[in-house]
Amino acid sequence: MAPPTILEGYVAAMVLSGVGDAMGYKNGSWEFCHSGSAIHQEAKELGGIEKLKIKLPNWMVSDDTVLHLATAEAYMETKDTKDKETLYRHIAEKYKNGMRDMDGRAPGPTTMNSCHMLKPLREKGYEIPFNPRGGGCGAAMRAMCIGLVYPKPENLSDLIADGIESGRMTHHHPTGFLGSLAAALFTSYAIQNKPIEQWGAGLMDTLPRARKYIKERGHAVNENLKEWGYFENAWKNYLETRNITSGKTLPKFPSDYGIEARDKFYKSVSFSGWGGSSGHDAPMIAYDAMLGSGDSWIEICKRGILHSGDNDSTGVMAGCWFGAMYGFLGVPDNHHKKLEYRKRLEKAGEKLFNLALKGKEQQSIISCQTEGNDETEACSDSSQKSPLFAHDQGISEESSKTNEVKSTKTDIVEGGTSESKDSEQVDKAEPVEVSVDSSQQTTNQDTEKKVTEKVTTNV
Numbered sequence: 001m002a003p004p005t006i007l008e009g010y011v012a013a014m015v016l017s018g019v020g021d022a023m024g025y026k027n028g029s030w031e032f033c034h035s036g037s038a039i040h041q042e043a044k045e046l047g048g049i050e051k052l053k054i055k056l057p058n059w060m061v062s063d064d065t066v067l068h069l070a071t072a073e074a075y076m077e078t079k080d081t082k083d084k085e086t087l088y089r090h091i092a093e094k095y096k097n098g099m100r101d102m103d104g105r106a107p108g109p110t111t112m113n114s115c116h117m118l119k120p121l122r123e124k125g126y127e128i129p130f131n132p133r134g135g136g137c138g139a140a141m142r143a144m145c146i147g148l149v150y151p152k153p154e155n156l157s158d159l160i161a162d163g164i165e166s167g168r169m170t171h172h173h174p175t176g177f178l179g180s181l182a183a184a185l186f187t188s189y190a191i192q193n194k195p196i197e198q199w200g201a202g203l204m205d206t207l208p209r210a211r212k213y214i215k216e217r218g219h220a221v222n223e224n225l226k227e228w229g230y231f232e233n234a235w236k237n238y239l240e241t242r243n244i245t246s247g248k249t250l251p252k253f254p255s256d257y258g259i260e261a262r263d264k265f266y267k268s269v270s271f272s273g274w275g276g277s278s279g280h281d282a283p284m285i286a287y288d289a290m291l292g293s294g295d296s297w298i299e300i301c302k303r304g305i306l307h308s309g310d311n312d313s314t315g316v317m318a319g320c321w322f323g324a325m326y327g328f329l330g331v332p333d334n335h336h337k338k339l340e341y342r343k344r345l346e347k348a349g350e351k352l353f354n355l356a357l358k359g360k361e362q363q364s365i366i367s368c369q370t371e372g373n374d375e376t377e378a379c380s381d382s383s384q385k386s387p388l389f390a391h392d393q394g395i396s397e398e399s400s401k402t403n404e405v406k407s408t409k410t411d412i413v414e415g416g417t418s419e420s421k422d423s424e425q426v427d428k429a430e431p432v433e434v435s436v437d438s439s440q441q442t443t444n445q446d447t448e449k450k451v452t453e454k455v456t457t458n459v
């Protein structure tokens with residue numbers, strides 16, 4: 001199979017984000033199933049992951065895709081995206097309009113409440129007050145395409161500004177809107193072909209600039225700075241657990257990292273026990289899946305979509321990043337050809353490609369930042385090889401081999417009856433306090449409420 005062009009990467013990023021969402025959602029029954037094993041068993045009974053027919057009526061896209069499209073279409077319809085006031089008001093308008101298309105799609109309560117507050121016709125009508133419970137993943141799940149608009153390292157200031165502002169239109173809490181920034185940033189890295197093990201270090205390098213932006217922007221500065229540490233610490237601990245703090249080493253996974261071990265780990269990094277439902281851990285779980293899946297779409301489905309957590313939101317990100325890097329490589333037609341809103345997603349990919357890259361840029365490679373200094377250099381100088389595959393050399397090739405071994409191990413565990421045992425890696429992976437006492441869940445987000453309300457909506 002020929003490697004994908006950058007355009008194919010853009011289209012696949014949008015389309016596969018929708019597939020990850022629809023597969024993880026399964027009309028609500030998988031999103032709210034708190035057992036990865038039960039989900040994998042059901043997938044097996046349906047003929048296996050490869051055979052799933054992701055189409056209406058049983059596999060509608062959820063709120064994630066509706067609002068991801070809203071973000072993308074706001075950029076497509078705004079004449080001058082440098083005019084931030086106009087752009088942000090249009091994004092706010094699209095989010096409000098998106099609420100009309102939520103029947104059966106289980107939108108989160110924070111998003112719904114915040115959208116009521118948005119006044120797109122007024123100056124700065126996209127701003128809402130700080131929300132101490134606004135740390136959910138609702139901002140992150142719709143922000144990936146911002147990285148398609150700003151795919152180059154020199155676009156980073158715009159990516160930071162738009163990632164934060166679009167995020168805090170509904171989730172005005174650092175845990176929420178830094179998730180939005182991470183989702184956008186990692187998409188730009190995927191387009192750049194930045195080696196995946198470097199993405200986390202790149203995020204940590206970007207956070208001080210995001211903090212500076214918050215200070216200079218002057219909106220709810222003190223409240224945001226006070227709550228800043230949670231996201232940053234969670235990521236710092238995660239990167240240490242995977243041994244990729246510097247971005248110069250390969251990721252380490254536990255020897256047993258099958259379905260149950262992954263569920264346990266995802267839970268351990270969550271805020272309140274539901275992995276992937278917050279701004280910090282939705283991109284983290286999707287990233288973990290990217291690190292461990294190589295270029296295998298089915299492995300991405302297993303690790304990043306089919307688990308006990310908020311799997312449509314981790315799936316929407318993992319699907320997007322996979323598509324941006326590998327196109328439709330190994331993706332069965334029945335996963336994406338008849339996906340709901342496929343044509344809109346495809347068109348969004350094409351339009352954002354034309355918006356982001358001009359003339360020769362559309363054919364040439366996108367440079368990525370050199371580790372440790374401000375210079376940029378090409379990730380690859382090959383004009384023959386697709387830039388989307390340029391990183392498949394050196395360290396990443398090694399990584400790919402490692403992943404093959406890991407995949408085999410995972411299959412053995414998944415196919416057998418072995419209980420997941422905690423390796424040292426998993427034991428160390430307790431970077432975030434997991435609160436089981438609901439009385440403690442007052443400051444960060446409304447995860448539990450979201451579960452209840454989503455289930456209610458679905459019913």
Ligand SMILES: [Mg+2]
Pocket residue numbers: 025062063064105106312313
């Ligand atoms: Mg959803």
